[in-house]
Amino acid sequence: MNTINRRSVLLAGLGAVGAGALAACTNGPGSGDTPSLVSPSGSAVAATDKRRAGTGTVRNVTLTAAPAVLDLGGRVTARSWAFSGRTPGKEIRVSTGDTLAAELSNQLPGRTSTSLHWHGIALRNDMDGAPPVTQNVVRAGSNFTYRFIADAPGTYFFHPHVGVQLDRGLYAPLIVEDPQEPLSYDDEWVVVLDDWVDGVTGTPDEVFDELRQGMGGHGMGAMDGSSSSSSASPSSDSMSMRFRLMGATSDLLGGDAGDVKYPYHLVNGRVAADPDVYRGTPGKRIRLRIINAGGDTAYRVALGGHRLTITHTDGFPVEHRQVDALLIGMGERYDVLVTLGDGVFPLVALAEGKNTTGMALVRTGSGAAPSTGVRPKELDGEIPTAAQLRATDDVRLTPKKADRVHRIELTGGMHRYNWAINGEQFDMRDPDARPILVETGQRVRLDFVNTTTMWHPMHLHGHTYQLGTEGPRKDTAIVLPKKTVSVLFDADNPGQWMLHCHNAYHGEAGMMAVLGYRA
Numbered sequence: 001m002n003t004i005n006r007r008s009v010l011l012a013g014l015g016a017v018g019a020g021a022l023a024a025c026t027n028g029p030g031s032g033d034t035p036s037l038v039s040p041s042g043s044a045v046a047a048t049d050k051r052r053a054g055t056g057t058v059r060n061v062t063l064t065a066a067p068a069v070l071d072l073g074g075r076v077t078a079r080s081w082a083f084s085g086r087t088p089g090k091e092i093r094v095s096t097g098d099t100l101a102a103e104l105s106n107q108l109p110g111r112t113s114t115s116l117h118w119h120g121i122a123l124r125n126d127m128d129g130a131p132p133v134t135q136n137v138v139r140a141g142s143n144f145t146y147r148f149i150a151d152a153p154g155t156y157f158f159h160p161h162v163g164v165q166l167d168r169g170l171y172a173p174l175i176v177e178d179p180q181e182p183l184s185y186d187d188e189w190v191v192v193l194d195d196w197v198d199g200v201t202g203t204p205d206e207v208f209d210e211l212r213q214g215m216g217g218h219g220m221g222a223m224d225g226s227s228s229s230s231s232a233s234p235s236s237d238s239m240s241m242r243f244r245l246m247g248a249t250s251d252l253l254g255g256d257a258g259d260v261k262y263p264y265h266l267v268n269g270r271v272a273a274d275p276d277v278y279r280g281t282p283g284k285r286i287r288l289r290i291i292n293a294g295g296d297t298a299y300r301v302a303l304g305g306h307r308l309t310i311t312h313t314d315g316f317p318v319e320h321r322q323v324d325a326l327l328i329g330m331g332e333r334y335d336v337l338v339t340l341g342d343g344v345f346p347l348v349a350l351a352e353g354k355n356t357t358g359m360a361l362v363r364t365g366s367g368a369a370p371s372t373g374v375r376p377k378e379l380d381g382e383i384p385t386a387a388q389l390r391a392t393d394d395v396r397l398t399p400k401k402a403d404r405v406h407r408i409e410l411t412g413g414m415h416r417y418n419w420a421i422n423g424e425q426f427d428m429r430d431p432d433a434r435p436i437l438v439e440t441g442q443r444v445r446l447d448f449v450n451t452t453t454m455w456h457p458m459h460l461h462g463h464t465y466q467l468g469t470e471g472p473r474k475d476t477a478i479v480l481p482k483k484t485v486s487v488l489f490d491a492d493n494p495g496q497w498m499l500h501c502h503n504a505y506h507g508e509a510g511m512m513a514v515l516g517y518r519a
Helices: 006-017 020-024 043-050 204-211 504-509
Strands: 058-073 076-083 092-095 099-106 117-119 143-149 154-159 172-177 187-196 264-267 277-279 285-292 299-303 308-313 316-323 326-328 333-339 344-351 356-363 404-411 436-438 443-450 456-460 465-467 476-479 484-490 496-501 512-517
Touching (some): 092 099, 172 187, 204 504, 264 344, 264 356, 285 299, 326 333, 404 436, 443 456, 476 484, 496 504
Parallel strands (some): 092 172, 277 356, 404 443, 436 512
Antiparallel strands (some): 058 076, 099 143, 117 154, 285 333, 299 326, 299 344, 308 333, 344 356, 456 476, 456 496, 465 484, 496 512
């Protein structure tokens, strides 16, 4: 069933307005007191883009978004949407400084509009792919070319930024290679994790329609932290339980682990019963680039019989740290090095708090594949938080007092499904009504204050921030329930940028805001 949710319809209508809609984003209805903001395609954006160091090389690709019947392995098929009939989509690789010219062809059904967001890339604002803020939607049957310089090496990915399309099959890795790569290794393996519902038990739009009914409270709960799914016990006749997950808890995530029941957890588009296999040689050093493209699931990741050396998070280098396993929230990426043993080893992605796993295999020798339910001991070993990592000297921000401090309260709860920022659910009809204001050249501190009973992976477009004064550079960070995470960044990329929870359903419910540069 190809449902079209309220946001898709609204954005399609905005797209029909034409280019003038973006100009209107600086002075939307009901925001008469809002300061004028830098236009996504204005002179300040163009001037900043001219300063980006480019190689002159242009990589041209075409990405066709269309319905597809996907083979997930193990005789499991799913009717979904994907790029060129596969998920993940074909990896894109460029070198630092290259220009990517990616033509999106929207062949989705009916009147479905879409876009592409280049997650983690600090690119020019009008190429960020976040309607209605940075562009109009790409309407059904239309094309749009994203053209930008990828000037920072790292592990990234791309996905739509319309409705809950992120939870379909429309995503793929984007790897920006460093021509002067300082790491020494023999091979790479890109690992994409995903929680899968589409075309199996329902669609993401149906999931969201159920979740947004709340917990059967109709007036229950409070905007500043009503009960989560793990602690409430509504009667079964007061709400649908087709997709809603109850009782998913995790100490690592501070309590409630997630909202959605997923029938499968995929590693590189394959179910655990018929896994993706990396074939290598014992003793070789491999770089794993691990991406969580999921909608509602954090993954605890380990390679049985091995320790992992963390080298990067969200594309930026950290001081190397050897660990047993990783905790990766939606939208996060980690790069690790591992020296392969001899045999067959499970790469397990434990759906944190959900008591199920995804799996791939590393095969360097003979031996039988482990069972799909295998749980390597490394999953219960040393698992660092991002805050325990330290940025390398070459990417660490120079010490400086913050010129601007913003308190970003994460609010809402499961009873009303009223997830929001600072108590205000984001309104697509008036996106710049309450911008988080910054000015070019400022050192900005954002204090993410989680007043809710659930964790949130908070993602900032167009920038990387630093956790604290010496922590890693990231664009997506886990904020635990009732905790505060402070991040710093330099306001050096003018425009209007989305700041939101990367739980697809929390963001769509309203846990979004615009971080806007004063004109």
